[in-house]
Amino acid sequence: MRHVAALAGVGVKTVSRVINGEPNVSAATIAKVTAAARTLDYQPDLHAGNLRRADGRTRTIGLLVGSVDNPFSGAVHRAVEDAALARGVAVFASSLDDDPAREQEAVSAFLRRRVDGLILTTISESQAYLAPELRRGTPVVFVDREPAGVASDTVVSDNLEGAAVATRHLLERGHRRLAYLGDRAEIRTAQARRRGFLDELGLAGIATRDIPVIENLHDIETARLAALALLERDDPPTAIFSAQNLVTIGVLHALRESGLQHAIALVGFDDVPLADLLEPGVTVVAQNPQEIGRIAAERVFARLDGDAGPAVRTVVPTRLIERGSGEIPPRERG
Amino acid sequence: MRHVAALAGVGVKTVSRVINGEPNVSAATIAKVTAAARTLDYQPDLHAGNLRRADGRTRTIGLLVGSVDNPFSGAVHRAVEDAALARGVAVFASSLDDDPAREQEAVSAFLRRRVDGLILTTISESQAYLAPELRRGTPVVFVDREPAGVASDTVVSDNLEGAAVATRHLLERGHRRLAYLGDRAEIRTAQARRRGFLDELGLAGIATRDIPVIENLHDIETARLAALALLERDDPPTAIFSAQNLVTIGVLHALRESGLQHAIALVGFDDVPLADLLEPGVTVVAQNPQEIGRIAAERVFARLDGDAGPAVRTVVPTRLIERGSGEIPPRERG
DNA sequence: CTGAAAGCGCTAACAA
DNA sequence: TTGTTAGCGCTTTCAG
Numbered sequence: 001m002r003h004v005a006a007l008a009g010v011g012v013k014t015v016s017r018v019i020n021g022e023p024n025v026s027a028a029t030i031a032k033v034t035a036a037a038r039t040l041d042y043q044p045d046l047h048a049g050n051l052r053r054a055d056g057r058t059r060t061i062g063l064l065v066g067s068v069d070n071p072f073s074g075a076v077h078r079a080v081e082d083a084a085l086a087r088g089v090a091v092f093a094s095s096l097d098d099d100p101a102r103e104q105e106a107v108s109a110f111l112r113r114r115v116d117g118l119i120l121t122t123i124s125e126s127q128a129y130l131a132p133e134l135r136r137g138t139p140v141v142f143v144d145r146e147p148a149g150v151a152s153d154t155v156v157s158d159n160l161e162g163a164a165v166a167t168r169h170l171l172e173r174g175h176r177r178l179a180y181l182g183d184r185a186e187i188r189t190a191q192a193r194r195r196g197f198l199d200e201l202g203l204a205g206i207a208t209r210d211i212p213v214i215e216n217l218h219d220i221e222t223a224r225l226a227a228l229a230l231l232e233r234d235d236p237p238t239a240i241f242s243a244q245n246l247v248t249i250g251v252l253h254a255l256r257e258s259g260l261q262h263a264i265a266l267v268g269f270d271d272v273p274l275a276d277l278l279e280p281g282v283t284v285v286a287q288n289p290q291e292i293g294r295i296a297a298e299r300v301f302a303r304l305d306g307d308a309g310p311a312v313r314t315v316v317p318t319r320l321i322e323r324g325s326g327e328i329p330p331r332e333r334g
Numbered sequence: 335m336r337h338v339a340a341l342a343g344v345g346v347k348t349v350s351r352v353i354n355g356e357p358n359v360s361a362a363t364i365a366k367v368t369a370a371a372r373t374l375d376y377q378p379d380l381h382a383g384n385l386r387r388a389d390g391r392t393r394t395i396g397l398l399v400g401s402v403d404n405p406f407s408g409a410v411h412r413a414v415e416d417a418a419l420a421r422g423v424a425v426f427a428s429s430l431d432d433d434p435a436r437e438q439e440a441v442s443a444f445l446r447r448r449v450d451g452l453i454l455t456t457i458s459e460s461q462a463y464l465a466p467e468l469r470r471g472t473p474v475v476f477v478d479r480e481p482a483g484v485a486s487d488t489v490v491s492d493n494l495e496g497a498a499v500a501t502r503h504l505l506e507r508g509h510r511r512l513a514y515l516g517d518r519a520e521i522r523t524a525q526a527r528r529r530g531f532l533d534e535l536g537l538a539g540i541a542t543r544d545i546p547v548i549e550n551l552h553d554i555e556t557a558r559l560a561a562l563a564l565l566e567r568d569d570p571p572t573a574i575f576s577a578q579n580l581v582t583i584g585v586l587h588a589l590r591e592s593g594l595q596h597a598i599a600l601v602g603f604d605d606v607p608l609a610d611l612l613e614p615g616v617t618v619v620a621q622n623p624q625e626i627g628r629i630a631a632e633r634v635f636a637r638l639d640g641d642a643g644p645a646v647r648t649v650v651p652t653r654l655i656e657r658g659s660g661e662i663p664p665r666e667r668g
Numbered sequence: 669c670t671g672a673a674a675g676c677g678c679t680a681a682c683a684a
Numbered sequence: 685t686t687g688t689t690a691g692c693g694c695t696t697t698c699a700g
Contacts, residue, residue: 385678
């Protein structure tokens with residue numbers, strides 16, 4: 001910057017004014033400074049300015065998602081990026097991998113870099129460690145999973161109701177021998193889906209103790225193996241509710257390998273790529289990751305713009321998409 | 335930091351030493367400082383340190399991919415993140431959307447934030463604007479697409495050969511009426527795939543002037559519509575080569591809508607989610623996005639570690655995966 | 669082993 | 685309209 005000032009024959013402050021488009025600079029000076037900046041390939045250092053700037057903003061936010069290569073996360077990320085780009089804010093993205101240590105490290109890495117806000121998918125037992133940061137005024141928005149130990153803006157799908165809708169859909173088609181395949185049991189979001197499923201069975205008067213509830217499936221392969229084992233039981237279910245996108249994919253593989261894809265009903269929670277091109281199409285309770293990301297970003301920016309109201313919890317509705325697999329009728333017990 | 339120093343009753347430099355794990359501090363002092371830092375919830379400001387630090391590193395890199403919600407991009411991103419995490423480096427991620435303006439803005443946003451290195455997917459005619467930054471010593475690695483106007487490390491798939499393999503695969507099964515559906519014509523990567531396709535037809539003695547070459551398909555919907563139009567021609571192809579993942583998905587929709595998925599052969603470039611669960615399975619020339627991301631990150635870090643050798647161009651091989659759609663024999667002309 | 673002073677690139681406050 | 689001075693939070697250099 002000094003060099004630019006020297007070359008343009010003005011003071012550093014004038015350069016600063018031109019770079020930041022502040023008023024009260026003559027057109028001639030602007031031209032001189034711009035030319036000098038171009039000649040020297042000057043790139044302003046955002047961080048140096050931040051050190052002194054009144055608002056102390058880095059125009060940067062941190063985003064922690066399940067994994068940047070999961071389609072749900074990708075859609076959330078994209079929506080957050082679009083909102084951020086419109087405000088000149090850059091996004092740090094990290095993958096959680098459902099590892100509490102990664103959560104802590106990612107948050108710490110974000111904070112050391114003085115992000116203006118945080119959008120977090122979490123797995124730790126408690127997010128109380130964020131309390132000091134929240135007091136300091138850093139906006140934190142939790143996505144996909146509710147926080148524990150702190151109150152802050154949260155954007156989640158209607159997991160309980162979505163799971164209930166999926167379950168009712170199967171019950172209404174006459175299924176009585178259902179099975180639940182789901183994510184890690186300690187994830188509150190997974191718990192909600194499990195509860196939505198079991199509650200609905202209870203309402204239908206079905207003894208849930210005989211219903212297979214298989215949890216802790218964390219990737220396609222473990223889900224596939226669990227589903228294969230389930231299908232080989234003496235008394236296999238006539239319908240499966242898979243409570244997460246990777247679990248659904250694992251189940252799809254298992255059904256296909258067993259040749260049962262047209263015989264056993266399946267409803268998945270969260271949409272799956274190309275679900276409509278499969279045979280049969282995969283019926284899902286679709287989430288709305290774009291909307292989740294959009295709202296999360298909106299919350300962060302509203303807080304940065306001064307919104308000091310109490311923590312807002314936004315529940316994004318899910319939508320049942322019938323494509324075939326969820327409409328398979330129960331097979332006679334054989 | 336001053337507060338921590340005051341609370342611990344030491345000088346700021348001592349705090350600095352403790353935070354950075356520098357030697358020559360007594361255990362007692364370390365304990366005092368650590369305790370004070372914890373009490374005050376002290377988070378060191380990486381950027382402030384950077385201003386003065388000898389190496390001037392922000393421990394941050396910028397990654398520009400096609401779109402963070404494209405599966406190929408997601409896989410590249412994940413590989414880059416894994417490599418970066420191992421070195422305590424955070425990743426800024428942005429989507430290019432094949433928009434030259436976004437490329438410039440993203441790079442500029444990265445540079446203003448003083449990233450240590452850049453991993454870029456590009457769309458502009460020339461990347462000559464990066465020359466000053468390269469001279470300054472910032473490592474830049476181009477992924478998926480070759481740069482123009484500058485020489486720097488590049489990691490790409492073997493697009494020419496991959497496309498040739500796909501084409502040969504169809505030719506060997508007796509197809510003569512092929513069609514090419516591809517991405518934007520100005521993308522060099524797309525050009526290479528198109529050339530690989532056409533060259534192979536030439537080698538087989540097929541007059542390429544009668545071969546439909548449909549380009550500038552930039553999303554699923556435009557690809558779907560183009561494929562539908564193609565299939566409704568008087569003399570539709572017996573085999574299609576779709577040269578990008580979204581194009582492949584669009585073609586799959588069109589084939590399905592026309593009921594021709596078992597009648598017309600299809601080979602796609604770049605793998606597609608759940609390709610193996612479709613009916614028929616989708617034969618593809620798979621790229622290796624994990625490897626591309628891994629190598630790109632490795633190049634950046636090698637440069638940061640002092641590697642000053644000439645620009646390295648790494649070509650990551652592709653792999654033909656036969657799943658059914660590419661093995662459909664040509665239909666008699668009817 | 670520890671601390672004081674200077675300065676990284678920038679902006680705030682004020683003066684000219 | 686423009687320039688000067690101080691200082692953001694840290695690390696460097698050098699002195700104790």
